[in-house]
Amino acid sequence: MTRIIDGNEIADRITADLEPCLETLADAGTTPGLATVLMSDDGASETYVSMKRQACNDLGIESIHHELDPDAPADALFDRIDELNDDPAVHGILVQLPLPDHVDRQAVLERIDPRKDVDGFHPENVGRLVTGTPRFKPCTPHGIQKLLEAEGVETEGADVVVVGRSNIVGKPMANLLVQKSDTGNATVTVCHSRTDDLAAKTRDADVVVAAAGVPELIDGSMLSPGTTVIDVGVNRVDVSERRSEDSQTSSDQSDTEKGYELVGDVEFESAKEKADAITPVPGGVGPLTITMLLYNTIKAASLRADVDVSLP
Numbered sequence: 001m002t003r004i005i006d007g008n009e010i011a012d013r014i015t016a017d018l019e020p021c022l023e024t025l026a027d028a029g030t031t032p033g034l035a036t037v038l039m040s041d042d043g044a045s046e047t048y049v050s051m052k053r054q055a056c057n058d059l060g061i062e063s064i065h066h067e068l069d070p071d072a073p074a075d076a077l078f079d080r081i082d083e084l085n086d087d088p089a090v091h092g093i094l095v096q097l098p099l100p101d102h103v104d105r106q107a108v109l110e111r112i113d114p115r116k117d118v119d120g121f122h123p124e125n126v127g128r129l130v131t132g133t134p135r136f137k138p139c140t141p142h143g144i145q146k147l148l149e150a151e152g153v154e155t156e157g158a159d160v161v162v163v164g165r166s167n168i169v170g171k172p173m174a175n176l177l178v179q180k181s182d183t184g185n186a187t188v189t190v191c192h193s194r195t196d197d198l199a200a201k202t203r204d205a206d207v208v209v210a211a212a213g214v215p216e217l218i219d220g221s222m223l224s225p226g227t228t229v230i231d232v233g234v235n236r237v238d239v240s241e242r243r244s245e246d247s248q249t250s251s252d253q254s255d256t257e258k259g260y261e262l263v264g265d266v267e268f269e270s271a272k273e274k275a276d277a278i279t280p281v282p283g284g285v286g287p288l289t290i291t292m293l294l295y296n297t298i299k300a301a302s303l304r305a306d307v308d309v310s311l312p
């Protein structure tokens, strides 16, 4: 029987394990604060930021939110980051991506104080990760590690294919999996848009991590029996478009109301037939990303307060 991995359940368990860490910090007089910065009108970005803020409020992390007009000059964002870097109530800073075209994304990520960089995107934190001395592990790959661990999926000696080489998912995922550690020790192949014969690579894998941002790129014909499939993709696909191309698609009422449906990078129905275990979209990797953001914010606060909180 194929296991459908319940990301919400695993995320809830880790979140519950974070509660005592917050109590330890409270005893030391610290309430962690996460600043979110949104410079976009994009509906998906607004949704993700509000989910992050809600998760902070639910756990007892202070959420401090800033919005900038997408047409504002890049300097307005740099100035805001400088203020947040200097604000003692702020332990973590998350600038929601993507940013408008006129803003240099890498310059923005480098402007964030690396000790407040709870995304783990600053070059200092990337360097630490690659050299095996991580401070903040990027939330999505870290969440995937937690998910594999919770499901008892052994990475040591496993052939893992990561589809995607972005700085936010694919590359840090590959870096974590090759580390000499209990949750690493995998043999990793990183695929991307110039990869020749992707299906041959994924068919040879014990674990496939799909993070290409291409709806249903990976289907069952590209997988061997027994594979663990981790679907990172969260793609909004127009409901009417999808209905006309596939009359079998079952969309619920809420999809119709929203006008879009969430689709992963994996074609779930055919992949499920081959996989040993598979994450759904929604309800797979996404909830873990948010939980690991809370984790990193607590870590940032504990490093600053110099208090050992025994993170899970």
Ligand SMILES: NC(=O)C1=CN([C@@H]2O[C@H](COP(=O)(O)OP(=O)(O)OC[C@H]3O[C@@H](n4cnc5c(N)ncnc54)[C@H](OP(=O)(O)O)[C@@H]3O)[C@@H](O)[C@H]2O)C=CC1
Pocket (backbone or CB within 6 Å): 140, 163, 164, 165, 166, 167, 168, 169, 170, 191, 192, 193, 194, 195, 198, 211, 212, 213, 214, 217, 232, 233, 234, 235, 285, 286, 287, 289
């Ligand atoms: N669940 C979660 O928590 C999160 C989900 N996401 C989702 O994950 C997906 C990936 O995000 P992100 O990494 O930011 O995306 P990017 O667009 O930054 O990167 C996509 C990567 O996939 C590669 N790629 C694109 N098309 C193909 C193809 N046909 N075959 C093989 N590789 C391909 C690209 O190759 P190349 O480098 O050659 O262009 C690139 O390396 C998106 O759907 C995003 O919404 C992202 C973050 C968190």
Ligand SMILES: Nc1nc(=O)c2c([nH]1)NC[C@@H]1CN(c3ccc(C(=O)N[C@@H](CCC(=O)O)C(=O)O)cc3)C=[N+]21
Pocket (backbone or CB within 6 Å): 047, 048, 051, 094, 095, 096, 097, 098, 119, 139, 140, 234, 262, 281, 282, 283, 284, 285, 286, 287, 289, 290
């Ligand atoms: N600085 C920065 N850091 C990020 O970590 C970051 C970012 N920018 N920009 C965009 C991507 C995407 N991302 C997601 C997080 C959670 C879900 C998530 O929880 N998804 C739910 C469904 C959400 C819905 O209903 O729309 C799920 O999969 O179950 C999805 C996507 C973080 N990202």
